Amino acid sequence: MTPTPILEVRNLKVHFPFSRGGFFRPQRGVIRAVDDISFRIAEGETLSLVGESGCGKSTTARAIVGLVKPTSGDVLLQGTRVSGLSDREMRPHRRVVQMVFQDPFASLNPRMTIGSIIGEPLAIHALARGRDLKLEVLRLLNLVGLNPRFLNRYPHEFSGGQRQRIGIARALAVQPKLILCDEPVSALDVSIQAQIINLLMDLQQQLGLSYLFIAHDLAIVRQIATRVGVMYLGRIVELAPAAEIYARPVHPYTEALMSAVPIPDPVESAKRRRIVLQGEVPSPDREYPGCAFAERCPLVQDRCRRDRPELIRIGAADTTTLAAGTPTNVKADTSTGGAACWVRAPQRDESAK
């Protein structure tokens, strides 16, 4: 038996009902923001969810911490089911998972000093008081590379990179096991991004943290991730160890996504074979019976439009269906990874389901 993962997500769906159109021609439907995804995060590892805007990666993070309500599926923190818990029941589990947000300008309260921003979670969870609290805040400032003399300053006095350090210190205050980082460096200047990535990696080493790292920048993900899940229209289309997915992307979408990333080297960039996809990500407001990527896929076959491919383990002899149907149908450990493609990862017949 493998050790209990820090986080397990089972068959998570987050659907948002909508109605639009005028009074006379109302249209109703659901946006399938997250559509049946499963994954695990082990201690000390970084799983990165990547994909383009609207693919559901941020909604997944929000569902994990309870900021949005899952439509169905389970979220387990250290083996305990937390989806569906009330706020009060959730509180002890909140210490396990913390979040770092994209915009360090919007996510810090402008009226609070740095000391109180970082100390607040300690007070809420009754972890420290008075002098101990102050010492702990100083320790945290030091941990994220900020000078303790900043204690009584306000967020507006800091640059983007420094604010992101403050956000990280606040997340670390309650000694979480898992930090959900939602685009933590995309709002920062290029020269500062590397500082923050290095800091996150150092903290992981020191504290044994796990990260769910959500990003659209595949070069940064390659730097930090242990495993990568590629999302498209609310589904995970490929999940694999980082080294593997970058060296040998299996799903045609993963392949196109990687080939579209500009390489900061004109010589290398001219040598590269680029796959420029036609069209754009279609709207998640309709249901796709087959593969969600079929409309833009250069390898599309009839079957892709008809039947939905499941994540299939690649390479190994064992081609057990991954993450299919209800939790009782979870036949294999999704953390092993795989690709959901009829062409590249041929799957067993329908009867296998």
Place this chain on the structure above:
Amino acid sequence: MNERPSHHDTSPLISVRDLHVSFKTDDGLVEAVRGLSFDLGRGETLGIVGESGSGKSVTNLALMGLIPRPPGRIDRGQALFHGEDLLRMSPTQLMGVRGRRIGMIFQDPMTALNPLMTVGQQLTEMTQKHLALSAAAADARAAEMLELVGISNPGQRLRDYPHQFSGGMRQRVMIAMALSCEPDVLIADEPTTALDVTIQAQILDLLRDLQARRGTSIILITHDLGVVAEICHRVLVMYAGRVVEQSGVNELFASPRHPYTLGLLRSLPRLDRDHSRRLEAIPGQPPDMTRIPTGCAFRPRCGVAIGRCESESPPLREIGPGRFSACWHDDAARVAPSSAAPADGSDGPGGSS
């Protein structure tokens, strides 16, 4: 600075000399651009790269006569375009240039498109006004332009409003508008920053293709060195309102000469490189533009700064054919000692505290 390292006609299309732009702010005077000079050749794509506060976007606004005055002010300089100074044109003269002879593309298409007019109305308005086309001719031209930028079913789409287009399609519409009067120059300010990578790849292909077919000169303002490597011929690297390095694109990436350029390239995680190494971050923060360091503005973050860097600002000097660098170190070896990036951290001076 008069030499043109280009394979095209030798007389520059735009020639900027000693441009100074400042803004009055609550925190004091911000010298956003401090003595910028460059030439744009015919059929050339010139990249202007820099981080926030480098002055790259202010340069663009100054050329377009779009600096809000007050609080902004063009203190000095000239920008010759076909022998006329863009900086001294009357609003009426500028109207004849903007859109007609210099096209513009912005980061966010929704700020440039009128939400209350159909795309067709906006496209025909330009050509009827600037080129005195008849209504019918303008319609035909508008459809032709949409087709050129890869929008299918152009006749139909002309009747749509901007909100009916997706982000990537709106960017195409804006490019179509910018090109509809066949301008000599296209100024693109972060044209793909708001787009997903697969769409970015489409837009970069489009720009490259349009330039090849029409010979339009492009000024591309961006923070993304990957985008620069993909489509630029020549690059200006800006820091704190000045050009610190100017070079052909291949030379810049193969052997960066200014410590800032070198630091930027080293701090980038790359898809095509080993990712087990730690990123070499540039320490410190971009300067607070109300308190620009004396001497070389990059000195507080520079690993090879010497005494002179603090007292005297290094001028942009020619260091090779078509290559300029603003650094007191002449020889490349001293600027780039094997791997001399100092440890990162956020307590560097120059932070905004």
